[in-house]
Amino acid sequence: MSVQDDLTSVQRCLDDLSRSVGRLEQQLGSGSLDVRRVRADADHLRESVQLLRAAAAVQATPRKPELVTIPDQPYDDSLWTDSDDEGLGAHHGKHH
Template identity: 80%
Template sequence: MSVHDDLISVQRSLDDLSRSVGRLERQLGTGGLEMRRVRADAAHLRESVELLRTAAAQAAPRSPELVTISDTPYDITLWTDSDDEGLGVRDRHAP
């Protein structure tokens, strides 16, 4: 599995957890310390996963930009004033 797939799986699990916490709140009430802690812990988990998702998106390897090189010959005038590597300037001699 990729990191993206794992993060989606974790997000689905958190959604299930939120629904379960909501059902428990309806059955047990929202006033108890234990219920408030469970609700706060679920919220913290959601925030932590969002931070992890942001960090993973920034660390994801970027694919290099592809550059297309034409098969047609270059214009010969591009090389008029150029030096031949290792040979020097055309009209001069090496010292």
């Protein structure tokens, strides 16, 4: 199953949950703290799935890699005057 298929399946389950909570509200009354808590939790789940769906859509969109131009001419040797070639020892007879 794809992520979108799984999210659609979760959405259907949440729709069923919402209908069931609605029936409980009719039977038990919507003023009960427990019923209000269940309604709020179901609504939070619905919002969370919407956020997941949006995040999954962003991840599924292929991004073009940023191109970096590398010049053909060699780097200026003066950039490296204060460093040693790592692992090759010091230049110009310097010893540490």
